[in-house]
Amino acid sequence: MQEHTHSHDEMPHAPPAQDEKIHSYYQVLGLALKELLIEKKIITPAEIRQAIEFRDSITPATGAKIVARAWTDHAYKQRLLANGTEAIKEFGLDMGATELVVVENTPAVHHVIVCTLCSCYPRAVLGLPPSWYKSREYRARAVREPRAVLREFGTVIPESVELRVHDSTADMRYLVLPMRPEGTGKLTEQQLAALVTRDSMIGVSLPKSA
Amino acid sequence: MTQFNPGDRVRVREDFPPGHIRTPVYVRGKTGVVKRKFGVFPNPELLAIGRDGMPAKALYEVRFRQKDLWPDYSGSGADTLDIDIYEHWLAKL
Numbered sequence: 001m002q003e004h005t006h007s008h009d010e011m012p013h014a015p016p017a018q019d020e021k022i023h024s025y026y027q028v029l030g031l032a033l034k035e036l037l038i039e040k041k042i043i044t045p046a047e048i049r050q051a052i053e054f055r056d057s058i059t060p061a062t063g064a065k066i067v068a069r070a071w072t073d074h075a076y077k078q079r080l081l082a083n084g085t086e087a088i089k090e091f092g093l094d095m096g097a098t099e100l101v102v103v104e105n106t107p108a109v110h111h112v113i114v115c116t117l118c119s120c121y122p123r124a125v126l127g128l129p130p131s132w133y134k135s136r137e138y139r140a141r142a143v144r145e146p147r148a149v150l151r152e153f154g155t156v157i158p159e160s161v162e163l164r165v166h167d168s169t170a171d172m173r174y175l176v177l178p179m180r181p182e183g184t185g186k187l188t189e190q191q192l193a194a195l196v197t198r199d200s201m202i203g204v205s206l207p208k209s210a
Numbered sequence: 211m212t213q214f215n216p217g218d219r220v221r222v223r224e225d226f227p228p229g230h231i232r233t234p235v236y237v238r239g240k241t242g243v244v245k246r247k248f249g250v251f252p253n254p255e256l257l258a259i260g261r262d263g264m265p266a267k268a269l270y271e272v273r274f275r276q277k278d279l280w281p282d283y284s285g286s287g288a289d290t291l292d293i294d295i296y297e298h299w300l301a302k303l
Contacts, residue, residue: 099248116234116236117232117234143236143279143291144236144280145283145284145285146285146289147284147285147289148284159285159286160286161286162286162288162289162290163276163285163286163289163290164273164289164290164291164292165276165289165290165291165292166291166292166293167234167291167292167293167294168294169232169233169234169293169294169295170232170248170251170254170269170294170295170296171248171251171269171294172248172269172271172294
């Protein structure tokens with residue numbers, strides 16, 4: 001247990017939940033399905049736990065490694081841009097039923113990803129999407145006024161650069177390959193990966209500077 | 211089946227059928243350019259109602275000028291939007 005160091009006057013805890021009942025229709029449906037699959041010995045509880053553990057093991061750090069490899073290995077970058085689905089297999093990653101399309105930021109074009117219909121996201125390389133990515137506001141405004149949205153993330157793309165929004169409406173999942181920051185010529189692949197943020201791979205921001 | 215090639219100018223069908231449609235309303239009736247063909251995929255409109263999605267449909271990446279989508283778009287005139295559209299939603303110009 002972690003020590004309790006903060007004062008409760010400053011940061012009150014929410015009271016512990018008295019009621020852990022399942023409320024929503026889809027929660028009930030999901031639980032019923034899970035119990036039936038287990039009862040019929042189609043899957044085991046351990047398999048479900050392992051699937052959740054695998055899902056949780058994929059974080060933006062996974063995508064950052066791919067970007068850093070592309071920054072340091074030109075041949076890998078070419079493979080990644082030509083066929084993202086195949087290229088990430090070199091990292092032991094699998095897109096499943098979807099395909100990965102990697103779009104490269106250049107001095108002339110800056111890419112931003114959105115899914116206006118739902119919340120399609122390159123989960124195989126970035127993990128679960130942030131809540132703002134799934135919000136109606138981001139989904140509507142990212143296509144309607146992307147430059148204003150980027151400014152709210154602190155990202156100003158010069159008017160001389162084409163801003164290109166990708167609306168993922170089908171089986172393609174998009175990952176932005178950001179531009180390698182200047183002055184990073186001497187950094188190792190691992191050091192470069194630490195500069196690559198989740199938001200820079202969605203395109204709403206730029207990588208950290210060295 | 212109509213096949214499109216990169217560079218073809220296309221118009222998205224301006225149609226509002228019921229059901230699960232993966233062509234957002236904001237591009238319907240708009241004109242863009244085919245950038246690439248991604249391949250052939252089961253039709254999501256049929257998958258959504260429990261069918262097998264056959265016949266499969268070609269999927270294209272189509273690029274629009276933002277100013278063609280939103281006449282009052284406030285950014286650069288060079289800004290674009292790429293979106294994935296199934297063949298039966300596209301007509302060649």
